[in-house]
Amino acid sequence: MPRYELALILKAMQRPETAAALKRTIEALMDRGAIVRNLENLGQRALPYKMSAHSQQHRKAGYFLVDFYAPTTTIKSIMEHLSRDVDVIRPNVVKHPLTQEVKECGGIVPIPVEEKLYSAKKRK
């Protein structure tokens, strides 16, 4: 099973409601056959821009990271479920960044400046 990361943006709520929402989310994940590894809280902070979700507008939200293992076929249903949840502003599932291979940085490649400055079109 590949390892995914759910970047969850939850509505700015009181602590018990947030806890309940998180519990609900993780239980939904586990119901669809995911194995949750870890839950991280990135704090409640101001959103970079105003976001609207479920006919409400938000300027503050709580950021959470859930990394889990899930079968590839269930991701779609997970996303559907999360999009229906009212407390969830923005769910995002990506492949876990730690599973990507680390590429050697090749450094800055010197580009010939003339090519970029002058267009390649033939002038009469």
Place this chain on the structure above:
Amino acid sequence: MLRTLGGLGALPPCRAPALLLLPARGRKTRHDPPAKSKVGLVKTPPAVDPAEFFVLAERYRQYRQTVRALRLEFVSEVRKKVHEARAGVLAERRAQEDAAEHRELMAWNQAENRRLQELRLARLRLEAQEQEQRQAEERVRRAREEQARMQLKEQEVLRLQEEAKNFITRENLEARVEEALDNPKDYNWAITKEGLVVKPQHRGS
């Protein structure tokens, strides 16, 4: 040429007119009817003198006999030569020599082939041995790699098993949620020119 000249009416000046013109077809073609003056003409052949005729015929007979004999002689000579060339003694000897040479060459060829066959077999044996060696080495290498891979996988499995003890289950879900809410994590960081990593210190909430 003479006809045209005759037609012109001019004789060649170099020739003396001692001979009469030979009877060649003059004005009339063969399809023209003969003239009225020639009606009732009976052409008789010239008279033959028997003695002269006999002598002439005899001479001709002898001449032709001689010529025929010579011709037959020459013809038989040529045929004899051809026969000699095809089936004479010399030709037979040459044919035997050719056959002997052919047999010799065939024997040499077969000997050569046998020698090369031996060399080829030796070479093939060597190659087979080398191939066997290479395959054995390949097998050993693959076995070693397989072992290394298995070891890595086992280590991975062990690592995962260790980490699995920290996974969230339905039992410790609430505790983990509370713990996460209590400890917010911050991934922002900056680096100075000296290479010192600085993390933001929160002055208040």
